[in-house]
Amino acid sequence: LHFLTLFTMHRDNIMKRMTGLWRSGLAALLLWCAWPALAAELPPLSLADAKAKQAVILDTRPSYFYQGWPMAGEKQGGHVAGAENLSAEWKYSDEEWPKALASKGLKADLPVALYGAPREVAEVARLLRQQGIKQLFELQGWQSAPREHLARWQQLVYPLWLADLQAGKPVAAAPKGDWKVFEVDWGAPKAYLLSHIPGAGYIDTNRLEEEPLWNKVSDEALKQLLLENGIRHDTTVILYGRNTMAAARAAHLMMYAGVEDVRLLDGGLDAWFVQHLRTETGLANKFEPVKEFGVAIPAHPEYYTTLSQAKELLKQPDSALVSVRTWDEFVGNTSGYSYIKPKGDIPGAKWGHGGVDANSMSDFHNPDGTMKPAREILAMWDQWDIAPTQQAAFYCGTGWRASEAFFYAWLMDWKRISVYDGGWYEWSSDPANPTVTGERKPQG
Numbered sequence: 001l002h003f004l005t006l007f008t009m010h011r012d013n014i015m016k017r018m019t020g021l022w023r024s025g026l027a028a029l030l031l032w033c034a035w036p037a038l039a040a041e042l043p044p045l046s047l048a049d050a051k052a053k054q055a056v057i058l059d060t061r062p063s064y065f066y067q068g069w070p071m072a073g074e075k076q077g078g079h080v081a082g083a084e085n086l087s088a089e090w091k092y093s094d095e096e097w098p099k100a101l102a103s104k105g106l107k108a109d110l111p112v113a114l115y116g117a118p119r120e121v122a123e124v125a126r127l128l129r130q131q132g133i134k135q136l137f138e139l140q141g142w143q144s145a146p147r148e149h150l151a152r153w154q155q156l157v158y159p160l161w162l163a164d165l166q167a168g169k170p171v172a173a174a175p176k177g178d179w180k181v182f183e184v185d186w187g188a189p190k191a192y193l194l195s196h197i198p199g200a201g202y203i204d205t206n207r208l209e210e211e212p213l214w215n216k217v218s219d220e221a222l223k224q225l226l227l228e229n230g231i232r233h234d235t236t237v238i239l240y241g242r243n244t245m246a247a248a249r250a251a252h253l254m255m256y257a258g259v260e261d262v263r264l265l266d267g268g269l270d271a272w273f274v275q276h277l278r279t280e281t282g283l284a285n286k287f288e289p290v291k292e293f294g295v296a297i298p299a300h301p302e303y304y305t306t307l308s309q310a311k312e313l314l315k316q317p318d319s320a321l322v323s324v325r326t327w328d329e330f331v332g333n334t335s336g337y338s339y340i341k342p343k344g345d346i347p348g349a350k351w352g353h354g355g356v357d358a359n360s361m362s363d364f365h366n367p368d369g370t371m372k373p374a375r376e377i378l379a380m381w382d383q384w385d386i387a388p389t390q391q392a393a394f395y396c397g398t399g400w401r402a403s404e405a406f407f408y409a410w411l412m413d414w415k416r417i418s419v420y421d422g423g424w425y426e427w428s429s430d431p432a433n434p435t436v437t438g439e440r441k442p443q444g
Helices: 002-009 011-041 047-052 063-067 097-104 118-130 159-166 190-194 219-228 244-257 268-274 307-315 327-331 374-382 400-411 423-429
Strands: 056-059 112-115 136-139 179-185 201-204 236-241 261-265 319-323 391-395 417-420
Touching (some): 112 118, 118 136, 179 190, 179 244, 219 244, 236 244, 244 261, 261 268, 307 391, 307 417, 307 423, 400 417
Parallel strands (some): 112 136, 179 201, 179 236, 391 417
């Protein structure tokens, strides 16, 4: 009775709200149904005309198709030559949009030719209109246009590919032989116990690095870890993390050891969750150990740089010691770590960007945590004269961020790259090593 009395008293307001909700829901439904039509409303533009207009060509698909993975029914993957990537799946805040537009070369006075699925094109067109970009076209014939792709796109896998591989379905760039999946994180597998990718093993980074400086363990200890987990040099190893830096740390050391086919799940475990794919709970999966790795460790010692080698690198004109740290760490406003007291950086080092803090690589990531297009990373490094032709050693505080930068450079097929494992922690531990603080710009 009390409920009926309240309903009678506020009936008009309740009915207005219900009508409003129904109308907004209907509007959303109509918008969803109309997306193909909205995309079709964009004037068509051929690739030749897009080039003549100096239009920005924009790929609105998920980044893994842009990087090189073929869509269903395609014989070639990758993006239209020269295209930028702005996926319909990404979410930018109002504060992030100006930087995002600048990184893609998008300006109000420039035409933009979009391609992808109709709903993807319509959504990105809507977002660009909100940012004041009005000269929008739909690129015609993009499916048969010349393509570009990340040099080693096969090594940067995506969730649905991994799920299909696990299900025994045919996949592009399938492993040639035995393959295994591992989650990588620091410490006991607490989060792993609650939710992990089905069938994944677990690697604790404490087995990869050791105190006091958190440099890599001995080659013999690294070999033992690999054998315990059933990893030979010819095993395909697919790594993921709740933070991709942890997986990259393992990837670099496995490549140093000699594992020939190491792959990272782009976007990490979050990317798996976004696709609503199945997860498991429980103890870490154990693989059958193997007796022999198959090649001598390290098969690639050139991927690893020591303190003395880093000092020699600074003397070479065609080289780059690359600090993959935040700007505040690089100029000495903070050390970045509670257990590292000295602030500053290595004199002569070049700033390779990082993220918002020591646990972030956001400068290298799209909004969903996937790897940015190579052209954006190259542009970022070019500002500090970090070039593919150089002998480049990446470092950070203790190796995690540097390993991710190393892996991205390797995906881009840089030939002479390594990780200076000791990084700022090792360098700053010796007061005899020179340091520098304060604002500075690229030399030359």
